Amino acid sequence: METLTLKSPFDMHLHLRDGEMLENIIKYTAQNFASALVMPNLELPIVSVDLAVAYKQRILEACKKQGIEDFMPLMSLYLTPSLTEVELRKAKELGIFILKLYPKGATTGSQSGVKEVLDSKILEILGIAESLGMVLSIHGESNGFVMEREVEFHPVFEVLGKSFPKLRIIFEHLSDYRSVALVEKYENLFATLTLHHMLLSLDSVAGGMLNPHYFCKPILKTKKDQEALLQVALSGHSKFSFGSDSAPHLRNAKEQKGAAGIFSAPILLPLLVQTFESNRALEKLETFISYNASKIYQLPLSKKNVRLCKKPMIIPQECYGVVPMLAGETLEWSVA
Amino acid sequence: METLTLKSPFDMHLHLRDGEMLENIIKYTAQNFASALVMPNLELPIVSVDLAVAYKQRILEACKKQGIEDFMPLMSLYLTPSLTEVELRKAKELGIFILKLYPKGATTGSQSGVKEVLDSKILEILGIAESLGMVLSIHGESNGFVMEREVEFHPVFEVLGKSFPKLRIIFEHLSDYRSVALVEKYENLFATLTLHHMLLSLDSVAGGMLNPHYFCKPILKTKKDQEALLQVALSGHSKFSFGSDSAPHLRNAKEQKGAAGIFSAPILLPLLVQTFESNRALEKLETFISYNASKIYQLPLSKKNVRLCKKPMIIPQECYGVVPMLAGETLEWSVA
Numbered sequence: 001m002e003t004l005t006l007k008s009p010f011d012m013h014l015h016l017r018d019g020e021m022l023e024n025i026i027k028y029t030a031q032n033f034a035s036a037l038v039m040p041n042l043e044l045p046i047v048s049v050d051l052a053v054a055y056k057q058r059i060l061e062a063c064k065k066q067g068i069e070d071f072m073p074l075m076s077l078y079l080t081p082s083l084t085e086v087e088l089r090k091a092k093e094l095g096i097f098i099l100k101l102y103p104k105g106a107t108t109g110s111q112s113g114v115k116e117v118l119d120s121k122i123l124e125i126l127g128i129a130e131s132l133g134m135v136l137s138i139h140g141e142s143n144g145f146v147m148e149r150e151v152e153f154h155p156v157f158e159v160l161g162k163s164f165p166k167l168r169i170i171f172e173h174l175s176d177y178r179s180v181a182l183v184e185k186y187e188n189l190f191a192t193l194t195l196h197h198m199l200l201s202l203d204s205v206a207g208g209m210l211n212p213h214y215f216c217k218p219i220l221k222t223k224k225d226q227e228a229l230l231q232v233a234l235s236g237h238s239k240f241s242f243g244s245d246s247a248p249h250l251r252n253a254k255e256q257k258g259a260a261g262i263f264s265a266p267i268l269l270p271l272l273v274q275t276f277e278s279n280r281a282l283e284k285l286e287t288f289i290s291y292n293a294s295k296i297y298q299l300p301l302s303k304k305n306v307r308l309c310k311k312p313m314i315i316p317q318e319c320y321g322v323v324p325m326l327a328g329e330t331l332e333w334s335v336a
Numbered sequence: 337m338e339t340l341t342l343k344s345p346f347d348m349h350l351h352l353r354d355g356e357m358l359e360n361i362i363k364y365t366a367q368n369f370a371s372a373l374v375m376p377n378l379e380l381p382i383v384s385v386d387l388a389v390a391y392k393q394r395i396l397e398a399c400k401k402q403g404i405e406d407f408m409p410l411m412s413l414y415l416t417p418s419l420t421e422v423e424l425r426k427a428k429e430l431g432i433f434i435l436k437l438y439p440k441g442a443t444t445g446s447q448s449g450v451k452e453v454l455d456s457k458i459l460e461i462l463g464i465a466e467s468l469g470m471v472l473s474i475h476g477e478s479n480g481f482v483m484e485r486e487v488e489f490h491p492v493f494e495v496l497g498k499s500f501p502k503l504r505i506i507f508e509h510l511s512d513y514r515s516v517a518l519v520e521k522y523e524n525l526f527a528t529l530t531l532h533h534m535l536l537s538l539d540s541v542a543g544g545m546l547n548p549h550y551f552c553k554p555i556l557k558t559k560k561d562q563e564a565l566l567q568v569a570l571s572g573h574s575k576f577s578f579g580s581d582s583a584p585h586l587r588n589a590k591e592q593k594g595a596a597g598i599f600s601a602p603i604l605l606p607l608l609v610q611t612f613e614s615n616r617a618l619e620k621l622e623t624f625i626s627y628n629a630s631k632i633y634q635l636p637l638s639k640k641n642v643r644l645c646k647k648p649m650i651i652p653q654e655c656y657g658v659v660p661m662l663a664g665e666t667l668e669w670s671v672a
Contacts, residue, residue: 145539146539202482203481206542210594215546255592
């Protein structure tokens with residue numbers, strides 16, 4: 001049987017939640033990735049180093065319960081105006097070097113987010129982060145018309161890109177083809193790409209009957225956007241790394257409350273392989289999911305290799321009450 | 337108290353369904369409008385004159401049960417390739433002069449629709465309809481990307497507009513600002529406008545949490561589209577008449593199955609008055625909801641006047657299991 005080994009895959013944008021959900025879903029990522037950048041937008045947001053350290057401990061314990069000991073969660077700090085230099089130094093010393101900035105109200109768990117990104121207090125914090133060599137990860141959306149929010153946020157990236165030339169800034173989950181040029185424009189600007197934004201469009205949400213399971217923020221856009229993002233990933237472009245933005249919402253939260261987020265964790269590696277293979281770009285896959293992240297975030301590659309084999313994977317209809325991306329469909333590859 | 341009387345309001349695009357739903361909701365329209373053009377896309381589509389006559393009878397009986405005797409349903413025939421000249425002549429003689437064309441799969445109840453609009457059989461039927469002085473009403477959407485479907489359908493209107501210069505063709509529920517110029521381009525082309533397309537955008541569906549109650553076809557578009565359509569209505573433009581496209585779906589069908597359609601019937605007149613008044617265009621309201629339809633469809637004005645008073649209307653959360661547009665909100669005007 002055809003097999004394929006991926007060296008040290010990284011998922012640079014992941015939602016793991018907490019408690020029972022964390023314990024249920026951790027395996028989907030921890031078995032398949034060497035490391036993942038864990039988002040801090042819990043119900044009680046991870047706004048301090050102590051909270052981040054305790055959360056990391058819970059994640060590692062959940063891994064241990066599953067018998068997984070070769071997965072390293074990378075923690076991020078929720079950026080609020082209350083962050084101090086002392087706190088940032090403490091974070092850095094403990095290996096927590098990623099700040100996540102949410103504009104208030106932009107997405108799930110962004111209620112504690114920043115009202116004005118270019119506020120003097122925030123800029124002061126970013127100056128400290130720059131001097132400490134930290135990374136700034138941003139959910140880049142305005143509060144304007146849903147299809148234009150990402151582009152409307154570009155001016156903020158322009159200001160930050162110029163103001164903090166030594167701060168590595170990550171434009172998370174790119175969804176609009178016009179953002180690619182922006183990322184290329186500033187040396188210190190990088191981006192993550194999700195699988196759903198490169199494989200789906202708004203048609204998956206609203207083209208037929210309304211489908212809440214493909215509703216996410218930033219919203220899925222046009223086929224032109226989708227195709228452009230796919231091509232960037234397939235090219236192995238050095239400024240773009242893989243970040244799934246996999247987010248588990250219970251079926252009820254999706255169907256009754258219209259929560260935003262797509263749960264892709266159970267299918268990421270098989271779908272990545274299938275996508276790169278069917279586009280004859282398999283030789284770029286490790287660049288995209290391993291080497292680029294290693295360079296951008298200055299992460300050492302892990303010794304963890306993940307082996308896949310060309311054996312069909314039937315995607316379950318539900319995983320612990322969560323409907324995964326492409327539920328019920330069949331992929332060509334499985335994790336061995 | 338301030339009052340206002342509207343002469344012979346017409347709703348030129350309405351879904352009444354059948355059976356219990358029809359009996360429940362008929363009053364919302366029949367009390368407030370002189371006449372309404374009833375769409376033929378029932379589960380068993382109205383594909384023959386006999387079906388239309390029987391359906392009209394059921395509507396009139398439902399009115400009678402509510403004690404309403406001054407409402408006139410205007411019937412339409414679902415256009416299929418099986419329609420014959422004999423059937424069309426019979427329709428015309430019985431006062432049924434509107435053919436409704438659905439591209440197959442475009443919206444609710446379009447499974448029996450037309451696969452290829454420019455098919456020779458369809459063109460033959462349209463030629464007969466033209467010679468009989470009938471009206472062709474079209475759900476104008478391609479099967480392409482959801483936000484571009486209306487514009488992608490323009491070429492079909494161009495062909496029909498040129499090929500059948502004496503056939504009055506109605507571009508239903510305009511949703512895209514680019515369609516306005518198309519309607520103006522051909523003397524025989526007209527359009528209906530809904531309230532929801534001139535007051536809401538995609539933000540109402542997907543801007544916050546996903547909201548199935550504002551999901552409709554054609555999908556709500558950008559604020560630019562919304563504003564352009566509103567301005568056309570406020571201007572009283574002679575080629576545009578009011579057609580609500582009010583469509584009752586049970587809460588469950590909206591929330592569980594993602595059915596497309598907005599139920600606006602209970603609030604149409606108060607919301608129309610409020611919209612025109614707040615935009616200082618109240619003097620154009622009768623042009624939009626009465627005179628334009630009368631001219632375009634060659635309908636005599638009815639003697640029915642509807643009086644409103646400036647007394648708040650609290651919109652119910654639910655009407656017979658259906659969530660109305662703006663549920664729970666308050667309007668400034670009520671039907672007296």
